[in-house]
Amino acid sequence: MDKIAIEQKWNQQWKEQKAYSFDKNDVKNKDYVLEMFSYPSGAKLHIGHWYNYSLSDSYARYRVLKGKNVYQPMGFDSFGLPAENYAIKTGIHPQDSTLKNIAVMEKQLQDMGALFDWDSEIKTCMPDYYKWTQWMFCQLYKNGLAYRKKAPVNWCDSCQTVLANEQVIDGKCERCGHEVVKKDLTQWFFKITQYAEELLQDLDKLDWPEKTKAMQRNWIGKSVGGEVEFTLENGKSFRVFTTRADTLYGCTYVILAPEHPLVDEITTEENKQKVALYKEQSAKSSEIERLSTAKEKTGVFTGSYAINPINGEKVEVWVGDYVLYSYGTGAVMAVPAHDERDFVFAKKHGLEIKRVIVDPNGSQELPFCEYGTLVNSQEFDGMDSATARVEIVKKLEKIGKGELKTNYRLRDWLVSRQRYWGAPIPIVYCPDCGTVLDERLPVELPYDVNFTPDGESPLKKCEQFIHTTCPKCGKPAIREADTMDTFVCSSWYFLRYPDANNDKEPFNTEWIDKMLPVDKYVGGAEHACMHLLYARFFTKALRDMGYLHFDEPFLSLVHQGTILGPDGNKMSKSLGNTVSPDEYIEKYGSDVFRTYLAFGFKYIEGGPWSDDGVVGINKWLDRVERQVLSAFGDYQTTDQVGKAEQELNRVLHNTISHVDEDYATFSFNTAVARMMELTNALAKYESCAVKNKQVYCNVAKQLVIMLSPLAPHFTEELWHQIGQEGFVVRQKFPQFDESALKVQQIELLVQINSRPKARIEVASDLSNEQLQQTALQDGKVQEALNGATIKKVIVVPNKLINFII
């Protein structure tokens, strides 16, 4: 068979005759299989795309064979920085390059032979989509989940622009290598922190890789503790957050972050210069430097004192940049005896170190950071740390100096970008009405814009865009010039797919309540704390607004592994280790390539590219073709079902049960191995002089069906060559018959003291006693036993018998 020539034929016939399409009238039986949509940055599909999309499609096809009504959409995440940067470099407009890339990728994805539902295709850069992305912004704004505030962001002085976090690599600009600094700018945020607890709790409900769940837990970073109020001499007060209130009696000083607003207020005259200098220095140092654990702990004394509320002791107030203003309260109580950082700091600056916890193991060493028993803590002496960390806060609560408190490391999501190629933020600034939401959607992104970076949003210089009228009062007003992070677009696309052509609303609530959640989501692990977290946040926020009625978007998640370059490094143009799928597709066709990707790697692990096995897969498919055609050819037949037929059937059903499970768990490599075994069994049966046509043809047919998820064109062609009706995708996955696995004779391993000694042929239905008798009669066994006394006999049915002597 010319595997390449038949591809176009079947792609066309499938399309024309609607070989498969999702049935909207059978939603109860729906199976929403989704792959993370792609970013059309390059012109063509790379190996990673093939690995993700073709094998997820194999899973989808498997589910169809299992009788599910599979919905598998496809689209493009088409806003974003790469297209804009490409435009800056070449002058080609991002929209032109993006749409051109999409056209090529669409063609390739169609040729792949996947079951994508093209009727619900999405392109996030088109107004009919981003209109609703803007609508999402409006809903979040109206519900207090979108707000604007001044915040430090990544700034590259050389490119004169703000950078996304992803663009900052080791503290440097990805594009020019210039050091990135923090700059205070007024930015838009989404209040994801409001959902921190639920985002954490609901992870337990999800069938996701443990690692991904762990990463999200870590990212959300819940810590339970208490806030303690310290009063200053001037009467003002501030709070610190601590998870170790049990060590409060050991607090010998407190530290404020340099950005803490109280710093200037409380610094005494003689310390002013020193503190100002320190603040300036820490502001200048890069984030990387400041957060480095290796960095020396620096700080200066403000000259002021605060009162420890638990014992009235006067402690020094310091400023130190190892305290982060963005976490907790931006202030920390220092307990040098029981915290490593405070210990180092106290040693360096000659501050008091006071032990209040004793090591249950008796060690005198400091710092001691574990739980222990309290000392020097008045009425709490003798109490264990776990109890005291709660009891001490409770006491403070009574005197109004503290409360139990839970903190999260998760920060609100900064969504504004000073960039052109994104969805405009639907906000208008009116001289009279102030900040006004603009619900005259879409707020269209203008085409003619000078997007050369100069430190300002490109849209700011676009007169026709920036000048508008106030939606409230109608007077002239100015538009927000920032666009939204592309992660906003991808935070809800899975909700749009099932209702992609709805021009009245982003989606119909009743309909997506039936279509969602996604049953199987497949995509890279790199999105663990970004896309996957944002999408969960959107789902919960929309649920609370009443637009949908489920809690989680993706019930089950699979990460495909990464295909690396042949040298074991990540494929990249700069390393020159990229491998193009095209040459393989041209030489062998997409089916061989898909099947090789299935067989050559453990799906969830990936690994370095090697094409050693491609030829082998090509050979195997040729073998399959020969065997299947041979089964439907001419030979001497019989109606008898003898040993050979039983054996062929046994292998068939063994294959069915394994392949079924393997497809379900994305273990494509072992599924192929089992089908190779079946092919070998067919070859063996072929050599029989007289054959049972019915048995033989049936096995061949079932093999074609089982193979079809991996090699759809090839199996379709075979299916018709052997005179079968209808399309393969409309067949049923073979039914497993356990009784076919039974054989009359089995080979039993005889062990003596767990050492293998002999193998004997026995009937499979013997009782344990009969087995034992049979085994003992065997010459080799007798020889090995040599008359010894048998103490114990262990029988593993159909496998082995073990004599302990």
Added chain:
RNA sequence: GCGGACGUGGUGAAAUGGCAGACACGUAAGUUUCAGACGCUUAUACUGUAAAAGGUGUGCAGGUUCAAGUCCUGUCGUCCGCACCA
């Protein structure tokens, strides 16, 4: 430092606690062919032997078990994520 995963032939990799290396690639020999390609057959962990028998083998060291790649403890190494989060 914290969290997650992994460690098996020349290579990709298999193994519900039950014969480690399935299935392939590669390699070697044979066969088919005018020849090559393709196909087919056989062999292929290490050691040992004329051949057997035997012995040793899943990073390392222990443990549980009749039986451990698999379970437990410790240890070394690799990869990934987070990291001054109070």
